[in-house]
Structures are given as structure tokens and as C-alpha cells.
Amino acid sequence: MSTAAPETRRNESLTQHQLFCLLHARRRFGFAKVKAKRKFLINGMIVDQGFKSPLFDIDADLAARIRQAAETDKQFFEARFPIRINLPEVAAPEITEGPVEPTENMVEFIEKIMSIEDLKMRRAKIIGRKKFA
Structure with a gap:
């Protein structure tokens, strides 16, 4: 049985690129800090749909x-x-070819998102466009 309130529960499908970003953000900042910025990390980045990493094999x-x-x-x-x-x-x-460490632009994106206290989604998306374009 889920302990989340009904209004907070939802099925969310993430790409490997988004999962990779969250994984590395959590490694750097810890679960609790990343949880508060999760939606900005997921929705702020420009997602590479073809991204694959052996970390998910x-x-x-x-x-x-x-x-x-x-x-x-x-x-x-x-x-x-x-x-x-x-x-x-x-x-x-099968073993996938791909990165196991984040690129410099992903590290910069994560650092920037995590450093802004009162972040809004519009700003997160601007940061994402600058880092992933």
C-alpha cells in the first residue's frame, strides 16, 4: 500500500538520460537535497531520447x-x-556502449540547478537549454 497522498501519486516514466542525471545529482548532493529539486532536474534538461548507458543494463x-x-x-x-x-x-x-560518468555540461547543469534556492521551472529550462544545446 502506498503511503503517498493520492494527489501526489503518479506513474512517471523517465528516460535513461533523466535517470542518469538524477543518479549523478544524488551521488553529488544526496537523496534528500535532490528530492527537493527533482522536477527541475528532470524537466529542465533537454533530453536525449537516444541516450544509453551500461549503468542501466x-x-x-x-x-x-x-x-x-x-x-x-x-x-x-x-x-x-x-x-x-x-x-x-x-x-x-547485451552490454550497452555509453557513458558511466556525466559530461561536463551535465555536471554544470546539476551544479547550477542545485545552487539556486528559489528556482522556478522557467529558469530551470533556460539553464537546460544553455547547457544542453
């Missing part, structure tokens, strides 16, 4: 743990119910 170890958990669940349900579960074969994860 599922590695072979995680894929194996997921497969083992699925096998365990399969055995549990098949032992208790008259069903047969076929787990699909999953290809080995």
Missing part, C-alpha cells in the same frame, strides 16, 4: 538471479497446483 549475475527466482517460484506453484509452467529462454544480456 542487467548484467549476467542479475540475469542468473532472476532466472533462479523464477525457477524457485515455478517449483513452488507446480508442487501445490495441477499446473505446468514453461519458462521462456532468455537471451544473454
